[in-house]
Amino acid sequence: MYSIVLVDDHAIVREGFKRLIGLEPDFRVVAECRSADDAVEAVAQQRPDLVALDLSLPDGSGLPLIEHLRSVAPDTHIVVLSMHDGEPYVSEALRRGASGYVTKGVAPEELVAGLRAVMQGEQFLSSDLRQRRAEQPESALDPLHRLTAREHEVFLLLACGRTPKQVAAELGIGQKTVYIHRASVMGKLNAGSELELYRMASERGLLPASS
Numbered sequence: 001m002y003s004i005v006l007v008d009d010h011a012i013v014r015e016g017f018k019r020l021i022g023l024e025p026d027f028r029v030v031a032e033c034r035s036a037d038d039a040v041e042a043v044a045q046q047r048p049d050l051v052a053l054d055l056s057l058p059d060g061s062g063l064p065l066i067e068h069l070r071s072v073a074p075d076t077h078i079v080v081l082s083m084h085d086g087e088p089y090v091s092e093a094l095r096r097g098a099s100g101y102v103t104k105g106v107a108p109e110e111l112v113a114g115l116r117a118v119m120q121g122e123q124f125l126s127s128d129l130r131q132r133r134a135e136q137p138e139s140a141l142d143p144l145h146r147l148t149a150r151e152h153e154v155f156l157l158l159a160c161g162r163t164p165k166q167v168a169a170e171l172g173i174g175q176k177t178v179y180i181h182r183a184s185v186m187g188k189l190n191a192g193s194e195l196e197l198y199r200m201a202s203e204r205g206l207l208p209a210s211s
Contacts, residue, residue: 002119003030005046007039007062008054008081013104017052017081020108027115035059036068043073050115053098055082055089061205063089066096077118081111088204090129091142095152100124144204146188154181158194159201160208 004021006029008014014032021027031042036059043051051069055062066078079100080093090101099118102111106126117124125133147155150171157167164182168175191197201207 002027002050002115003046003048004028004050004052004115005031005033005039005042005048006052007033007036007057007065008052009034009056009058010054013054016108017111020112024112027112036062036065039065040068040072043069043076047073048076049119051076051078052081052111052115053078055080055084055093055205063092063096063205064208066093066098070097079111079114079118079124085128087132088142088144090125091145092204092206094123095145101129102126103128143189144200147185151181151185151188154178155185155189155197156201156206158182158185159197159206161194161198 004027006014006017008017018029021029030046030048033039033042034057036057039051039053053062053065057065062080062082066080069076069078077099078097079102080098081102081104082089083104085103085105093101100114100123102114102124103126106128110126114124114126144152144155153171154167157170162170164175164178168178171178185197186192189197189200191200198207
């Protein structure tokens with residue numbers, strides 16, 4: 001029996017999800033949450049096998065929540081169930097630790113297929129996302145996908161307004177190294193200034209609330 005925590009701020013969506021899951025003998029919804037805070041508490045208490053997560057929540061974006069939930073329960077698999085089908089959302093959700101991404105416009109059976117796939121250790125994208133990725137050239141995908149892990153850290157800190165000196169201190173690297181990473185980030189993202197980095201991060205919901 002696979003336990004599931006459902007995170008969505010719309011009661012009608014949660015009810016429809018529960019009815020769908022109720023048809024599967026080996027799935028069980030153990031908690032329903034309408035906010036990020038509720039989700040963290042439920043996952044910490046229940047340690048579920050799966051979390052079905054909407055990205056639009058009343059207390060913030062679900063993207064940072066993915067990493068938070070993964071830190072709270074590393075063995076829990078997260079499947080995003082969202083109306084947002086843009087490539088930046090998909091790429092960022094997967095980068096932050098989601099095991100699957102299903103858009104709300106596909107057939108309900110795809111969500112069940114996605115939940116089963118991730119429990120088998122697979123990464124799952126709904127059919128509309130798979131088709132779009134197959135049709136798009138690599139250059140059309142989110143440019144943030146081209147950054148290395150270290151470059152992504154530098155990107156986020158610069159987007160938050162940190163100076164190269166501050167970035168160096170926070171990451172424990174030399175200031176010269178920060179400038180090298182900065183140049184690489186700017187080139188890969190075709191950005192001309194930190195203001196453009198801020199805009200890109202803001203559009204993707206990557207900035208903390210205080211920034």
